[in-house]
Amino acid sequence: MTTAILISILMTVVGAATPILLAALGELVVEKSGVLNLGLEGMMLIGAVTAFAVTYSTGSAPLGLVAAMVASAAASMIFAFLTLTLTANQVATGLALTIFGIGLSSLIGQGFVGLTVPALAHVFPAALAEDPIWRVLFGYSPLVYISLVMTALVAWFLTRSRAGLILRAIGESDEAAHSIGYPVIGVRYLAVAFGGAMAGLGGSYYSLVLTPMWADRLTAGRGWIALALVVFASWRPLRLLGGAYLFGAVMTLELHAKAAGVSVVAPEFLAMLPYLATIVVLTAISIAPAGGRLAAPACLGKPFRATG
C-alpha cells in the first residue's frame, strides 16, 4: 500500500518535472551561447497550443509534437532576428515574446477550450507500463524518456563535442571567438532555434500528457521556473536534471498535502511554494560570491556587433 503511494508520488513528481526539464535544457544551450531568452513561457504556450490544435485536427500526437517544435522555434526566430540581427535588448525582447506567446496561444486556443485529445501512447508494452510496480520505470509518456535522452545528449554535446566547445567559446567571449573566425551570430541563431524547439516540446507536455485538454494559460508560469532552473543548475545539464526533479517535488507538494489531508498551511501557500523557491534560489545564487556567478557564460545577454 505504501509502495503504491510512493510510486504514485514519484510519478507525479516526474510528470511535473519533465516539461520544465525540456524547456530548461533548451534554454541552457541558448544561454551557453551567450543569449538570454526570457521568452520561454511564451514559447512553451505557443508549443502547447500548437501541439493541441494539430493533434486535435489530425488525430496524430507525434505530428502535434513536431508541429509544436516547429511553431516554437519559429517564434524564437522572431526573437533571434530582433536581438541578434538588429541587436535589440534581449531582456525586453524576451519579455515581449512571452506576452506575445500568451496572447497568441489564447487566440488560437479560443475554439479548443474544454476539448480533449487522447493522451500520448506509452512506449513500453502495457504489461510493463501498467504493472503496479514497474510502471515507476516504464509507465511514462515518451516525452519523459525523450527528456532523459536529451539531457545526456546536451551534456555530451557541451563537454565532449567540438561544436559544443565552439558554442561555449562564443558564450564566453564573442569578441575572441569572432577574431579567431567563428560565426558568432550564426551559432547563436542555431542555439536560439534549438531552445525554441525544446520549449515547444516542453509546452506540448502540458497539453498532450499532463492535462490532455486545452485551457487558457495552460503552463501557468512554469516557463519562469524553467528559467530559474538554468541558473540554479549553474548551467550544467546533469545538475539541471536533479534541479528539475527537486522543483517537480516542490510543485506537487500541494497535491500530495491535499491528498494526505494535511492542512497545517493553506493550500494556496503551498501552491506559491515553487515560485517562492525560485526567488529564494535566484537571490541565493546572486549573493554567493564566486561559485554561482562564475559559472555564468561571460557574454550572457550582451549584444554582439561584428567589427573589423
Next chain:
Amino acid sequence: MAKQGQPPRLALEGITKRFPGVLANDDVSFSVAPGEIHALLGENGAGKSTLVKIIYGVQHADEGRIFWDGEEVEVANPKVARRLGIGMVFQHFSLFEAMTVLENIALGIDEKYSWRELQQRVTEILKTYHLPLDPRREVHTLSVGERQRIEIVRALLQKPKLLIMDEPTSVLTPQEVERLFETLRQLASEGCSILYISHKLHEIKALCETATILRGGRVVATCDPREESARSMAEMMIGGSLRDVSRKRTADFGPDRLKVIRLSAPREGPFGVPLKEISLNVRAGEIVGIAGVAGNGQNELLAALAGEMDGAEHGAIFLNGKACIAANVGERRRDGMCSVPEERNGHGSVPGISLSDNTVLTARYRMGLTGQGFIRYSAAEDYARNVIDTFGVKATGPKATAGSLSGGNLQKFIMGREILQKPDILVVSQPTWGVDAGAAAAIHQALVDLAAAGSAILVISQDLDELLALCDRLAVINGGRLSEMMEVEGISIERVGLLMGGMHGEDDASAALDQEEHSHAA
C-alpha cells in the same frame, strides 16, 4: 636583403592603405629574410598595426604587392595567411577565461585533431621550446606570460615560417621577457622569420637584427638596432629630439601624507584578487611606485584607496594623519586625495557626456564647481578649458564628449583634471598606458612637478621602466600582497622581476634572492 641568392621570406612593395581622413600606410616597402628577427618600430598611430593586419589578411591594402618566398601572393583572409605559414600573436589575446588551455588551443587552430593527438602535439611543442605551461589549467588562473604562451603554442602548431609578434612584452615580467626571447631565438635558428613589433627599444637592441622604423605611415629609416642607441632610434621614431623628464632626487621628504596600515579588501569581479594586509606610506614630495603584473590586486588597491569599495575594505587609511577608512569617494577627494583609475572610458570618465561635465564629477569640491546644490557650468567649462590648454589635449573644446577623444588624449585630460586640483595625495593607475612617447613624457613631467610642489604620489603601473624613472621607492604587488618597500636607487631589477612573478614559487624566489644578496655582499 636576400642572403645567398635566397628570395626573402616576405617582401612588401609600395603598400598603401587609406582610412577615411587618415593615410595609415603610405608606400611602405621592406623585406624579411628567412630566419631573420626583424623589428617594426614606431609610435602609436605610426601604422604598425595596420601594416601587420594587411600581412595577416585581416585588412587589405589599397595599393601595393606582397611577395612570399619570391612569389606574389594575395592574402585574402587570416586562413590564407596561416596556410602560407604566417602565424600571429596578437597584443590582445583572444582567449576564453573560463576554459582550459587545451580547449583554448583547440579553438584557435584550423586543423582538427583528436583530443589525444592535440594533447600530444601541445606537450611536444611545450617541451621543444621550453615553455612552462600546464594544458589542463583554466585560463583565468594563469599569469599574462602564461596566457601569451597559449597564443604562441597556437601559432607554432601551424608550423609557421613567419611569426608576427604584436607588442608581446608590454605586460610581461623581465624574466618572462627573457624566456620569450630564448624561444624566439630558437625559432629563428630553425629558419622561422620573426616580425617583432614594439616600441621598447632596449628589447629590440637585444633581440633584432634589422629594424624598419615607421612614422606617420611611412618608412623613415632602416637600421641595425645593435649598432644604434636606444635614444637614436627613439628620435627616428618621433622625428625630433627626445625630452627627458627632469627630476631632482632628494632625500628630505615631508611628513606622511598617505599612510595605509594592514588594508584588506575583497576581490572585485570573478577574476579579481583580494587584498591582503597591505601597509605603505607616501611622504610629501615623494613618488612611490607599485609594480606588478596585471590582475594581482591593482584594481582592488586603487578602489580601496579611492573609497570605491563602499566599506568592504578594512584596515586603516590616514590622509594627512586623518583616519578616512569610513569616508566615501567624495569625502576622500575633499580631504585631499584624488585618484585616476586604469580604465579611462567608463571609470575615469563618462564617455557620453562633455569634458566640462566630466570635470564636475571629480573636481566639484576642490575647484568649487558646484554651489547650493547646483552645478556652476561656467566654472566647470573654464576648468575644463584650463585642463585642455595646460596639458595640450587635442579636443574641439570643453563641450566635446569624453568618448570622442582618442585614448591618449583622454588620458591626458583625466590626468590633468586631477593634477590641476593640486591634491595632497594623488593615486594613479597606469598613467601612460596606451599613450605615445611625447604625451607620456608630458604626463611624467607633470607628476614630477606635482611632487616637487609637495604632493605625495602613488603610481600603480605594469611598466617597470616608467616606475624606475619616476619613483623614489617602489614595492611589488603579487596575489594581493605587497612586498617590502625598496629604494629605487640601486634597486636590483632581477629581484623586482622575481617578486613580480611570485607564482613561480616563493621558495625559488627567496632562494634566488639569498644567492643574489650573497653575491652582492661578496
